[in-house]
Every structure is written in structure tokens, then in C-alpha cells.
Amino acid sequence: MxxxxxxxxxxxxxxxxxxxxxxxxxxxxxxxxxxxxxxxxxxxxxxxxxxxxxxxxxxxxxxxxxxxxxxxxxxxxxxxxxxxxxxxxxxxxxxxxxxxxxxxxxxxxxxxxxxxxxxxxxxxxxxxxxxxxxxxxxxxxxxxxxxxxxxxxxxxxxxDAYMLAHGTGTKVTEQGGKRWYTIYPDYAFGQDMQAKFESAIKAAGGTVVGKDPTPFPSDNFSTFLLKAKGMKPAPDVLGALQAGGDLANVVKQYQQFKLKDQGIKLAIGLLFDTDIKAIGADKLAGTMFTTAWFxxxxxxxxxxxxxxxxxxxxxxxxxxxxxxxxxxxxxxxxxxxxxxxxxxxxxxxxxxxxxxxxxxxxxxxxxxxxxxHDAYLAQVKDPKKATEDGDYTQLVETIPADRAFDKPSADCHMS
The missing domain is CATH 3.40.50.2300 (Response regulator)
Structure with a gap:
């Protein structure tokens, strides 16, 4: 039936x-x-x-x-x-x-x-x-x-990294974040994220003015944040391509060193609700990110x-x-x-x-x-708009499946 x-x-x-x-x-x-x-x-x-x-x-x-x-x-x-x-x-x-x-x-x-x-x-x-x-x-x-x-x-x-980069990297650049300084964990994930974000940023009309690998895992990113703060001219965007506990440390230190006050926006490559909870929705409100689902x-x-x-x-x-x-x-x-x-x-x-x-x-x-599959460009909610505990995310736009992921790689040989 x-x-x-x-x-x-x-x-x-x-x-x-x-x-x-x-x-x-x-x-x-x-x-x-x-x-x-x-x-x-x-x-x-x-x-x-x-x-x-x-x-x-x-x-x-x-x-x-x-x-x-x-x-x-x-x-x-x-x-x-x-x-x-x-x-x-x-x-x-x-x-x-x-x-x-x-x-x-x-x-x-x-x-x-x-x-x-x-x-x-x-x-x-x-x-x-x-x-x-x-x-x-x-x-x-x-x-x-x-x-x-x-x-x-x-x-x-x-x-994958392509999905994340061609959502967030593209959108933030189109919204005026033309000059990026990116930091990424020094292993396969971070290296791929850096490459994919740089490609997306350039395609959207921006440029990566600096990029540095960071130790993994790490609780101290001060060297890299102070470098961003001291760059002349200052970058428009700090691209934080870490994840999990490392990302929480980056964001906290970004705020501690007051990079936002210098006009350096924060862009996050990969963000989970668990990160938002650890960092605080009030500190991330308005931050745009790409996600597979929420x-x-x-x-x-x-x-x-x-x-x-x-x-x-x-x-x-x-x-x-x-x-x-x-x-x-x-x-x-x-x-x-x-x-x-x-x-x-x-x-x-x-x-x-x-x-x-x-x-x-x-x-x-x-x-x-x-x-x-479809992916989602999202934004961290203002806590005042949350309807319940853990309601952190609001949809900005749906990225259709045929645009969310890259075409099959010529390097892949199923044999």
C-alpha cells in the first residue's frame, strides 16, 4: 500500500x-x-x-x-x-x-x-x-x-571545507570584507580550509593579505591576534578556521585583544551549537557561518x-x-x-x-x-530573540545542493 x-x-x-x-x-x-x-x-x-x-x-x-x-x-x-x-x-x-x-x-x-x-x-x-x-x-x-x-x-x-568556504567566505567578502588575515590549525583540516577559503575569497573579489598555521590543539593564539592587530593597513576580516575548543579560545582572545574595536571583523569557518554555548551567544550574536544542518x-x-x-x-x-x-x-x-x-x-x-x-x-x-545536499548560511541569534535554551541559530538563506558542494574531483578514482 x-x-x-x-x-x-x-x-x-x-x-x-x-x-x-x-x-x-x-x-x-x-x-x-x-x-x-x-x-x-x-x-x-x-x-x-x-x-x-x-x-x-x-x-x-x-x-x-x-x-x-x-x-x-x-x-x-x-x-x-x-x-x-x-x-x-x-x-x-x-x-x-x-x-x-x-x-x-x-x-x-x-x-x-x-x-x-x-x-x-x-x-x-x-x-x-x-x-x-x-x-x-x-x-x-x-x-x-x-x-x-x-x-x-x-x-x-x-x-566539507568547500561547502564551508563557499558559503561564509563568499558572503562575508561580498558584504565588504575584502582583506582577510586567516589563521588555521596546522593539520589536514586547517590546511584544506585555508586553501578553500582563499579560493572562495578571491572569486568573490577579496584577497588574503596574511595567513598563518597555528598549533593543534592550542589554548594560546595571542601571537597571531597581535600580528593581525599590528598589520598596516589592518585587515577587514580575521578568518578563524579552527573548530571546537580551539575556536572558543580564538574567539575569547579576539575579544580580549579588542580587534573588533579596530574594525577587524571576525569570520568563523566552522561553528557548532556547542561552540556557541561555550563562548556565549551574546558574544557571537550576528556572526555568520555555514552549516550542514541545525x-x-x-x-x-x-x-x-x-x-x-x-x-x-x-x-x-x-x-x-x-x-x-x-x-x-x-x-x-x-x-x-x-x-x-x-x-x-x-x-x-x-x-x-x-x-x-x-x-x-x-x-x-x-x-x-x-x-x-542543501546547506545553510546561518547567523548566531541575539539571545533576546531565543525562544528557549539552546536556540542559537537563525537561517539566512538555503544554499541549494547543486551549489553547496563542488563537482566530483578529477583526482578521485574509484578502483
């Missing part, structure tokens, strides 16, 4: 329907489940600078996806035995490499999720290719994952976020929302394929067009495994 539009919308608002995945039973693909069990691994930052935006609550998001999958299919599920395991990569690529191998080989993980920190994500991608097991990146922004290092086992689900986007997003908050006590970040979305689509693809064999699951995913509570007008590109 065909569902009515009302039923479909209700399911989407609840966060339980994965559009376009179908509802095949255990025998749909004529395959089987290895060890009669599906294992989902969440490899994340459980205690460092990215623990709030991903971390333990990313594990909760994947567990929610498992619970909803079991409720949806009951006895018709491809297997009743689905386990979620977790590990801390400590934001170190060598640790991520070891933990990914441990999860695939010893814990039997069929797919890994999350992995904030681009250097760690690149390490996990290499292991996924060697093990021929799936990896769904939601936490790292480097475009290399769907570019020169791409492989058939890695999916880019949430965002919980107050609309009723559909809020419906899932309400369920997440009821479970965890906090509102989700877009990384955590993406973890749920990716895990749900993975499980649906396994259900349809009737097997957890990576190649069979990928066949179900590749080329799929869908919209769920997280990704709107989304397509899983077969060419590079990038999930292309």
Missing part, C-alpha cells in the same frame, strides 16, 4: 523514515549476514576538543538509529543482533589507524562512523580500503576524502532533535544528526541487499536520491561517494 503524504511526513518528522531505501526483507538480496550480527563502530573524540560536537553523543545517535531500525522491521529485520561499539581516536592519526583496525578485525565492525579530525579520518579511510569495510565520515571536513584519497569504501556524509531548521529537524534531547539531555550538533542519518541509511541498505557485504551494500547506496530530517535534496554520488 502506498503511504499517504501525511504518513510520510510524520515519519520523517520522527526521524525514522529513510526515504528511497526501500523495505526489502532479509532475503531481498539473497545474501547473508556475517556471523549473524551487524556491528557498527563509532570512532570519535571521547575526551578532547571535539568531544562535545561529536563524542559520546555521536554514539547515542548511532544507537538511536539501531533502535529505530529494529522498531521499524521487528521480526522482518535482516538480523536482530545489531551491536554498537565505540573507541577514542584522541585526535591522533596513528591512534585512529590502530583503533580502526581493531574495530574492523577484532570487534567485527561492518562499518565505522563519525571520526572528527581530518588527519584521523584520512588514516581511517586507508584502513577501510585495506579491510574492504565501509566507513561513513561525518566529522571531518577535508575534501581529500572524496578527492585524491577516495576509495570505494568511504562515504562523505555531512560537509536542530531548529524546521519542524522535521526539531522532531528528531526533540527525541535526541529526550534521550541525551542535550540538543544535537549536525555531526551527531549526520551519524544517525548515515547509520540509518546503512542499515536500510543492508536490509535491502540481504547481506552486510560491503560491495552489495554500496550498490544499494550509490546514486540514491533522498531527503530525510538531516539531508535535504540529497544524492549519494557514485563517482566519489560524496553526499550532496
Amino acid at each position: 502506498k503511504r499517504t503524504i501525511t504518513t510520510v511526513l510524520a515519519a520523517l518528522a520522527a526521524g525514522t523514515l529513510v526515504a528511497g531505501c526501500g523495505g526489502g526483507g532479509p532475503s531481498a538480496g539473497g545474501g547473508k549476514i556475517s556471523d549473524n550480527k551487524i556491528v557498527l563502530g563509532v570512532l570519535t573524540d571521547l575526551s578532547g576538543v571535539y568531544a562535545d560536537l561529536a563524542g559520546p553523543h555521536s554514539v547515542d545517535a548511532v544507537k538511536m538509529a539501531v533502535d529505530d531500525f529494529k522498531k521499524k522491521y521487528g521480526g522482518k529485520a535482516v538480523t536482530k543482533d545489531i551491536e554498537v561499539v565505540q573507541a577514542d581516536h584522541q585526535n591522533k592519526p596513528e591512534v585512529a589507524n590502530t583503533q580502526a583496525r581493531e574495530m574492523y578485525e577484532r570487534k567485527g565492525a561492518d562499518a565505522l562512523f563519525d571520526v572528527p579530525t581530518s588527519s584521523a579520518a584520512l588514516a581511517v579511510q586507508t584502513v577501510a580500503g585495506q579491510e574492504k569495510k565501509l566507513y561513513f565520515n561525518t566529522g571531518a571536513a577535508t575534501t581529500e576524502l572524496a578527492g585524491k584519497t577516495c576509495n570505494p569504501y568511504t562515504y562523505e556524509w555531512a560537509y 536542530w531548529g531548521l524546521d519542524a522535521q529537524a526539531r522532531g528528531w532533535a526533540d527525541r535526541f534531547k529526550a534521550r541525551t539531555g542535550v540538543r544535537p550538533t549536525f555531526v551527531q544528526a549526520a551519524d544517525y542519518s548515515a547509520a540509518s541509511h546503512y542499515l536500510e541498505a543492508v536490509q535491502k541487499a540481504g547481506t552486510d557485504k560491503s560491495e552489495a551494500v554500496s550498490k544499494q547506496l550509490n546514486g540514491q536520491h533522498f531527503s530525510d530530517f538531516f539531508a535535504r535534496d540529497a544524492t549519494i554520488r557514485a563517482e566519489d561517494h560524496r553526499v550532496v
Whole structure:
């Protein structure tokens, strides 16, 4: 029977329907489940600078996806035995490499999720290719994952540096911020962000008058902020391309050194609600940023976020929302394929067009495994306009999927 539009919308608002995945039973693909069990691994930052935006609550998001999958299919599920395991990569690529191998080989993980920190994500991608097991990146922004290092086992689900730069970098430059001084963390994420922001700024008619890598992680950015303050003429914009705890330190010190009083605006490359809470919405009010999703986007997003908050006590970040979305689509693809064999699951995913509570007008590109979807240019709300605790973000404009992400890279060869 065909569902009515009302039923479909209700399911989407609840966060339980994965559009376009179908509802095949255990025998749909004529395959089987290895060890009669599906294992989902969440490899994340459980205690460092990215623990709030991903971390333990990313594990909760994947567990929610498992619970909803079991409720949806009951006895018709491809297997009743689905386990979620977790590990801390400590934001170190060598640790991520070891933990990914441990999860695939010893814990039997069929797919890994999350992995904030681009250097760690690149390490996990290499292991996924060697093990021929799936990896769904939601936490790292480097475009290399769907570019020169791409492989058939890695999916880019949430965002990347191109999306961030061509939203914020373009808009701030068009609004008069022509001369930029950028600081970026000295590892894969920051290096890619710097390159993508500089490209977007130049395309919009601006210029980067200075750029410096900063230690990662760090709690002291005074050298770089004083350099910006002493530049003659002063830059129009300080582009802070850090994330998580490092970003909070940059913003606090930007205010401490009173760069705004010198006419140096602050532009932020990547911002999460957890950052806004840590820094203070009053201190960031009016700041523009680009995001893959935010919980107050609309009723559909809020419906899932309400369920997440009821479970965890906090509102989700877009990384955590993406973890749920990716895990749900993975499980649906396994259900349809009737097997957890990576190649069979990928066949179900590749080329799929869908919209769920997280990704709107989304397509899983077969060419590079990038999930292309709408993105959002947003602004930090004046706290006086907030309707509840944690209501930090207001939509400025929607960036359509076909403009939000770059075209497939010529460097990506799926072989």
C-alpha cells in the first residue's frame, strides 16, 4: 500500500523514515549476514576538543538509529543482533589507524562512523580500503576524502571545507570584507580550509593579505591576534578556521585583544551549537557561518532533535544528526541487499536520491561517494530573540545542493 503524504511526513518528522531505501526483507538480496550480527563502530573524540560536537553523543545517535531500525522491521529485520561499539581516536592519526583496525578485525565492525579530525579520518579511510569495510565520515571536513584519497569504501556524509568556504567566505567578502588575515590549525583540516577559503575569497573579489598555521590543539593564539592587530593597513576580516575548543579560545582572545574595536571583523569557518554555548551567544550574536544542518531548521529537524534531547539531555550538533542519518541509511541498505557485504551494500547506496530530517535534496554520488545536499548560511541569534535554551541559530538563506558542494574531483578514482 502506498503511504499517504501525511504518513510520510510524520515519519520523517520522527526521524525514522529513510526515504528511497526501500523495505526489502532479509532475503531481498539473497545474501547473508556475517556471523549473524551487524556491528557498527563509532570512532570519535571521547575526551578532547571535539568531544562535545561529536563524542559520546555521536554514539547515542548511532544507537538511536539501531533502535529505530529494529522498531521499524521487528521480526522482518535482516538480523536482530545489531551491536554498537565505540573507541577514542584522541585526535591522533596513528591512534585512529590502530583503533580502526581493531574495530574492523577484532570487534567485527561492518562499518565505522563519525571520526572528527581530518588527519584521523584520512588514516581511517586507508584502513577501510585495506579491510574492504565501509566507513561513513561525518566529522571531518577535508575534501581529500572524496578527492585524491577516495576509495570505494568511504562515504562523505555531512560537509566539507568547500561547502564551508563557499558559503561564509563568499558572503562575508561580498558584504565588504575584502582583506582577510586567516589563521588555521596546522593539520589536514586547517590546511584544506585555508586553501578553500582563499579560493572562495578571491572569486568573490577579496584577497588574503596574511595567513598563518597555528598549533593543534592550542589554548594560546595571542601571537597571531597581535600580528593581525599590528598589520598596516589592518585587515577587514580575521578568518578563524579552527573548530571546537580551539575556536572558543580564538574567539575569547579576539575579544580580549579588542580587534573588533579596530574594525577587524571576525569570520568563523566552522561553528557548532556547542561552540556557541561555550563562548556565549551574546558574544557571537550576528556572526555568520555555514552549516550542514541545525536542530531548529524546521519542524522535521526539531522532531528528531526533540527525541535526541529526550534521550541525551542535550540538543544535537549536525555531526551527531549526520551519524544517525548515515547509520540509518546503512542499515536500510543492508536490509535491502540481504547481506552486510560491503560491495552489495554500496550498490544499494550509490546514486540514491533522498531527503530525510538531516539531508535535504540529497544524492549519494557514485563517482566519489560524496553526499550532496542543501546547506545553510546561518547567523548566531541575539539571545533576546531565543525562544528557549539552546536556540542559537537563525537561517539566512538555503544554499541549494547543486551549489553547496563542488563537482566530483578529477583526482578521485574509484578502483
